[in-house]
Amino acid sequence: MADAVHPAITDLAVRAHLERLAARAGTIPSGATDAEGDDAARLSELRANPSWVRVPDDDSLESIDLEAEGLALRLYRPRAEHRGTLVFAHGGGWVAGNLDNNDALCRALAVATGTQVLSVDYRLAPEHPFPAGLDDLDRALRFAATGADGLIDPALLGVAGHSAGGNLAAALALRARDGRAPGIRCQVLLCPVLDAPDPTRPSYRAHTDDLPLTARGMQWYWGLYVPDAVGAVPVGAAPLRAPDVAGSAPAVIVAAAVDPLSDEAEEYAERLLASDVPTTFVRREGVPHLFLVFPSTPARDEVLAQIGPAVRAAFV
Numbered sequence: 001m002a003d004a005v006h007p008a009i010t011d012l013a014v015r016a017h018l019e020r021l022a023a024r025a026g027t028i029p030s031g032a033t034d035a036e037g038d039d040a041a042r043l044s045e046l047r048a049n050p051s052w053v054r055v056p057d058d059d060s061l062e063s064i065d066l067e068a069e070g071l072a073l074r075l076y077r078p079r080a081e082h083r084g085t086l087v088f089a090h091g092g093g094w095v096a097g098n099l100d101n102n103d104a105l106c107r108a109l110a111v112a113t114g115t116q117v118l119s120v121d122y123r124l125a126p127e128h129p130f131p132a133g134l135d136d137l138d139r140a141l142r143f144a145a146t147g148a149d150g151l152i153d154p155a156l157l158g159v160a161g162h163s164a165g166g167n168l169a170a171a172l173a174l175r176a177r178d179g180r181a182p183g184i185r186c187q188v189l190l191c192p193v194l195d196a197p198d199p200t201r202p203s204y205r206a207h208t209d210d211l212p213l214t215a216r217g218m219q220w221y222w223g224l225y226v227p228d229a230v231g232a233v234p235v236g237a238a239p240l241r242a243p244d245v246a247g248s249a250p251a252v253i254v255a256a257a258v259d260p261l262s263d264e265a266e267e268y269a270e271r272l273l274a275s276d277v278p279t280t281f282v283r284r285e286g287v288p289h290l291f292l293v294f295p296s297t298p299a300r301d302e303v304l305a306q307i308g309p310a311v312r313a314a315f316v
Helices: 012-025 041-049 103-113 132-143 166-177 203-206 214-225 261-273 298-314
Strands: 061-068 070-077 087-089 117-123 157-162 185-192 251-258 279-288
Touching: 012 279, 012 298, 041 214, 061 103, 070 132, 087 103, 087 132, 087 166, 087 251, 103 117, 103 298, 117 132, 132 157, 132 185, 157 166, 185 298, 203 214, 203 261, 214 279, 251 261, 251 298, 261 279, 279 298
Parallel strands: 087 117, 087 157, 157 185, 185 251, 251 279
Antiparallel strands: 061 070, 070 117
16 A cells, blocks of 8 residues: 555655555545545545544643633643643644544644643534634634633733644734734644645645645635635635735744645745744655644654744743
């Protein structure tokens, strides 16, 4: 099954993990299959067969399940000294996932950055299309800004997210910049979706098969999240289309090189830097989308170690 893995995935540990998955499933598991089919059936299968599990608490941190503003939340708190809180949105193409989706990533992020991470179980498309998930993340940020019953310092807040969650975090950062959401110190965007699918982008043209996320899969997700495909793309769904990003919170952006989304992540970082927004951009070669949520690998741990100083600096 080694041939089922995209040749551009050269990171040995990540490649070995994908080869094991391909051997079990017969193909590279993807959130959305490239085959034509009934959307409802594909969505049902995606939600019924999650690839994530909750990781037990360990000595490095504790997790606290909360409910506020009608939302289920999970707070990850490092047992060592910590400062600041990142309000976090999980991945899943806006259509799948829950608090267990990025459980391991949230734990690793909290430990690597020395921050609390408040993960949000936001509403999912297509039952709740744009902007429902974004509004839920906004509500969670507002709850954090009240102090969350004494668990959070309301003056030290940031937003973060992975994949589709990175899209929600970037959009919420723009709301905060405009004064339409509580103020934040940073935005942490991990392999984020930042624009509508664009088949003309080189990263879209290069990544069409044998990957955890393909160009066609991304188009399927987008069609469920923003169903009005013939209308103008709202900036809240595609932050890269914002006419101005000046004044945004300092950004930390991670891109996987073998990912349809890599070009837009790099372009957004360049726009922020051109607008004098402090920005740390990390592009990891030889890895695909989802590498940050695979079982602990050197790639994931090294990237989180790279971004840790920038996140900590934002909360000084």
